[in-house]
Amino acid sequence: MYDLNDIVEMKKPHPCGENRWQIIRMGMDIRIKCTKCGHMVMMPRRDFERKMKKVLETAEKNDVSSES
Structure with a gap:
């Protein structure tokens, strides 16, 4: 499974040549950011999982709970 700030590989590489993306937002839509050029893409969770x-x-x- 995946979570916020994980680095994922997509089936198709980005046009800049990199295929490593950081998950920067999660919800109904997921926003990912290319680790090479910084381009951001938002897509529905269903499309992202596919x-x-x-x-x-x-x-x-x-x-955070251990800091008290």
């Missing part, structure tokens, strides 16, 4: 190939890197979770 076009995503695999998760390359998972984002580190910050445990």
Whole structure:
């Protein structure tokens, strides 16, 4: 599964030649950002799940509850 700030690989590469995208927004729509040129694309979650190939890197979770 994928989560916010994960790096994913899509089935088709971006025209700049890179195929690594960072998930920067999640909800009904998902916004991804090209890690090479910074271009952002927003698409419905259903389209994203169909076009995503695999998760390359998972984002580190910050445990906020342990700071009290």
